[in-house]
Amino acid sequence: MSQPAWQSWGIFAFFGHLGAMCLLSWRSTIALFRRPFERTALVEQLDTVGIGSIPVAVLTAVFVGMVMALQFSTALKSYGASLYTGSLVSEGLVKELAPVLTALLVGGRVASGMAAELGSMAVSEQIDAIRALGADPVKKLVVPRVLACLIAIPLLTLVADIVGCLGAQLIVMTEVGVTARFYWEQVIATIQIHDLFHGLGKSVFFGYFIAIIGCYQGMTTRGGTAGVGKATTVTVVWVSISILAADYLLTNLFLAL
Amino acid sequence: MDLVEKATDPIIRFSGVHKRFGPKIIYSGLDLDVYPGEVLTIIGGSGVGKSVMLKLLLGLIRIDAGSITAFGEEVTTMAPGPLTGLRKRIAMLFQGGALFDSMTVAQNIKYPMLEHGWGDPASRIERVAEVLEMVGLPGVEHLYPAELSGGMRKRVGLGRAIAVQPDVILYDEPTTGLDPINIRRINGLIRSLQRRLGVTSIVVTHDMDSAFTVADRFAMVRDQHIGYTGTRAETEQSEIPWVREFVVGGKGVLDD
Numbered sequence: 001m002s003q004p005a006w007q008s009w010g011i012f013a014f015f016g017h018l019g020a021m022c023l024l025s026w027r028s029t030i031a032l033f034r035r036p037f038e039r040t041a042l043v044e045q046l047d048t049v050g051i052g053s054i055p056v057a058v059l060t061a062v063f064v065g066m067v068m069a070l071q072f073s074t075a076l077k078s079y080g081a082s083l084y085t086g087s088l089v090s091e092g093l094v095k096e097l098a099p100v101l102t103a104l105l106v107g108g109r110v111a112s113g114m115a116a117e118l119g120s121m122a123v124s125e126q127i128d129a130i131r132a133l134g135a136d137p138v139k140k141l142v143v144p145r146v147l148a149c150l151i152a153i154p155l156l157t158l159v160a161d162i163v164g165c166l167g168a169q170l171i172v173m174t175e176v177g178v179t180a181r182f183y184w185e186q187v188i189a190t191i192q193i194h195d196l197f198h199g200l201g202k203s204v205f206f207g208y209f210i211a212i213i214g215c216y217q218g219m220t221t222r223g224g225t226a227g228v229g230k231a232t233t234v235t236v237v238w239v240s241i242s243i244l245a246a247d248y249l250l251t252n253l254f255l256a257l
Numbered sequence: 258m259d260l261v262e263k264a265t266d267p268i269i270r271f272s273g274v275h276k277r278f279g280p281k282i283i284y285s286g287l288d289l290d291v292y293p294g295e296v297l298t299i300i301g302g303s304g305v306g307k308s309v310m311l312k313l314l315l316g317l318i319r320i321d322a323g324s325i326t327a328f329g330e331e332v333t334t335m336a337p338g339p340l341t342g343l344r345k346r347i348a349m350l351f352q353g354g355a356l357f358d359s360m361t362v363a364q365n366i367k368y369p370m371l372e373h374g375w376g377d378p379a380s381r382i383e384r385v386a387e388v389l390e391m392v393g394l395p396g397v398e399h400l401y402p403a404e405l406s407g408g409m410r411k412r413v414g415l416g417r418a419i420a421v422q423p424d425v426i427l428y429d430e431p432t433t434g435l436d437p438i439n440i441r442r443i444n445g446l447i448r449s450l451q452r453r454l455g456v457t458s459i460v461v462t463h464d465m466d467s468a469f470t471v472a473d474r475f476a477m478v479r480d481q482h483i484g485y486t487g488t489r490a491e492t493e494q495s496e497i498p499w500v501r502e503f504v505v506g507g508k509g510v511l512d513d
Contacts, residue, residue: 121358128317129355133417134344134372136337 065167118218153207301478354414
């Protein structure tokens with residue numbers, strides 16, 4: 001949509017987009033409760049977002065776990081505390097690194113894909129066609145994607161938690177020389193249930209940002225194939241920044257609870 | 258003016274429609290009546306917003322001021338429920354067909370039937386075959402849009418539009434970018450839908466050959482409103498310089 005020039009100035013544009021995304025969220029919430037439920041579309045999205053992102057999530061987690069173990073074991077050695085590496089790494093992973101890095105990596109992949117797909121549909125009038133044929137594009141396209149992200153991103157984070165700890169185990173055992181049993185007893189003693197929910201709780205919000213930004217950028221794409229490229233790029237930037245900013249705010253909030 | 262116009266009340270009426278996109282004014286005070294059973298062709302230069310009119314009529318875009326009625330009901334203030342009902346009666350063929358890439362031809366054609374709760378599964382399959390037969394593409398049910406040529410995509414798009422038997426069909430540049438054989442085929446389809454099923458058609462085009470083949474009546478967009486309306490014969494003999502220019506200059510030119 002075209003708009004007056006002042007609306008393209010940074011701060012106005014920012015609040016304009018923010019408002020539009022709130023509106024999109026509101027409309028998807030209403031559409032969610034209207035029958036019929038789009039089950040096939042949800043399953044398709046869960047497959048794309050969830051199953052399709054497992055390799056990315058696993059690879060990210062395993063290397064992050066390993067590198068964290070390497071760094072901490074070396075740093076703690078100088079204090080003579082390298083036996084605590086497992087505790088430190090697992091807590092860092094579960095509360096912070098697994099949710100944030102999974103969301104960043106998977107989010108970049110998933111949200112740009114959504115923006116590109118919905119953007120192509122928008123520029124080839126397929127979204128208009130959905131409406132012209134008597135359906136609601138928010139219900140057909142946005143709701144399944146938001147739901148899929150809300151479900152899949154926390155599950156992927158849980159996978160990343162486990163895989164990350166396994167990666168760290170490898171390094172802790174070789175570098176510090178503890179047994180697997182010692183390592184896991186330490187991890188289980190460290191990670192409380194609220195630590196787990198601290199991380200998973202954040203990942204639910206990240207999932208929501210990924211889907212809403214990807215869908216919003218896609219649905220509002222204008223200007224042919226060039227517009228699709230632009231929407232995709234903007235999506236990755238917005239998703240990354242919103243995840244990092246939200247992480248700071250949510251961590252503050254969750255630590256205060 | 259002409260016989261159709263006097264005989265019946267308009268089925269669709271645009272009155273005093275104003276629409277702007279940012280600084281660009283598309284319509285200021287556009288009036289147009291469409292009568293049941295006619296093929297009305299909307300002509301006008303590129304970028305004057307001919308297709309916007311179709312999207313306004315379907316409620317895909319909101320107007321700034323004025324009124325649009327279809328079947329005696331105001332479209333511009335319609336709630337989602339009635340709007341869905343309206344979109345069952347008025348179908349649109351989009352410029353590139355706008356088929357859903359992720360679905361087969363059959364799924365595309367079934368889409369409006371499912372949305373409007375048309376028939377049962379068996380009759381829907383039957384209807385898909387029937388519709389594809391009508392647009393001259395029998396047996397392509399299982400193909401995906403990417404496997405079809407541009408002309409075939411447009412014809413499947415038309416098939417999808419007529420699937421739930423609408424009363425009015427809106428055509429956005431139905432012949433643009435097609436080869437002569439497909440152009441003739443689409444023109445033939447527009448005429449036969451009108452003759453056989455009594456469908457009212459609004460055709461937005463700048464292909465004057467096609468316009469003169471299908472149209473009962475012409476309307477020309479100029480200076481942000483309908484500057485001229487007239488029957489095919491009136492248009493052919495029009496003395497108005499800018500209509501004349503368009504008719505003569507446009508004839509024989511296929512596109513853009």
